[in-house]
Amino acid sequence: DTAVSQTPKYLVTQMGNDKSIKCEQNLGHDTMYWYKQDSKKFLKIMFSYNNKELIINETVPNRFSPKSPDKAHLNLHINSLELGDSAVYFCASSQDQSYTQYFGPGTRLTVL
Amino acid sequence: DQQVKQNSPSLSVQEGRISILNCDYTNSMFDYFLWYKKYPAEGPTFLISISSIKDKNEDGRFTVFLNKSAKHLSLHIVPSQPGDSAVYFCAASARETGANNLFFGTGTRLTVIP
Numbered sequence: 313d314t315a316v317s318q319t320p321k322y323l324v325t326q327m328g329n330d331k332s333i334k335c336e337q338n339l340g341h342d343t344m345y346w347y348k349q350d351s352k353k354f355l356k357i358m359f360s361y362n363n364k365e366l367i368i369n370e371t372v373p374n375r376f377s378p379k380s381p382d383k384a385h386l387n388l389h390i391n392s393l394e395l396g397d398s399a400v401y402f403c404a405s406s407q408d409q410s411y412t413q414y415f416g417p418g419t420r421l422t423v424l
Numbered sequence: 425d426q427q428v429k430q431n432s433p434s435l436s437v438q439e440g441r442i443s444i445l446n447c448d449y450t451n452s453m454f455d456y457f458l459w460y461k462k463y464p465a466e467g468p469t470f471l472i473s474i475s476s477i478k479d480k481n482e483d484g485r486f487t488v489f490l491n492k493s494a495k496h497l498s499l500h501i502v503p504s505q506p507g508d509s510a511v512y513f514c515a516a517s518a519r520e521t522g523a524n525n526l527f528f529g530t531g532t533r534l535t536v537i538p
Binding site: 355362404406412415418 | 460
């Protein structure tokens with residue numbers, strides 16, 4: 313069983329479109345995250361959710377919005393996609409107050 | 425401003441020898457450090473961690489050393505195996521900014537030559 317899963321694995325879309333990436337974890341963790349890995353391979357946190365509350369929101373455009381229907385899921389919605397949004401997006405989860413985060417396989421987003 | 429740095433983008437080592445991956449950080453408030461391993465087209469996988477109250481942590485072939493005065497940590501892999509070939513990320517966290525806020529380095533690509 314995959315501990316942290318993401319769908320889709322690849323996403324190719326046009327500028328201006330709205331898209332979503334789904335993430336699910338079956339580890340029973342309380343906190344979930346979204347990271348962006350840019351073309352320079354720099355992995356940077358975007359959001360985290362703990363018990364349905366946003367606890368980290370770095371300098372991310374408001375076109376990006378996380379949605380958590382329950383503590384096992386944290387989906388990433390992106391509106392009005394731009395070329396610079398092309399990157400690999402990773403979902404992760406951790407037990408509350410634990411430093412160790414477990415990552416999903418990533419979603420490669422390409423905006424044309 | 426990148427608070428965690430891995431200055432060597434790549435490293436090649438012969439099978440059976442020791443691999444040493446280095447990581448430097450600037451924030452003296454960091455108190456927990458982790459190493460992640462990443463294969464192509466996969467997410468980072470947790471490898472080993474160390475708290476700032478220790479200077480060494482060992483798990484099988486993997487040992488992490490922490491030098492707080494130098495703000496430096498290193499990952500030693502011995503003996504290196506071809507399956508260790510991957511990108512290794514160093515990460516750090518500070519309790520004051522929240523236990524879950526990890527800062528990552530840009531990674532070092534390790535190639536173990538058979």
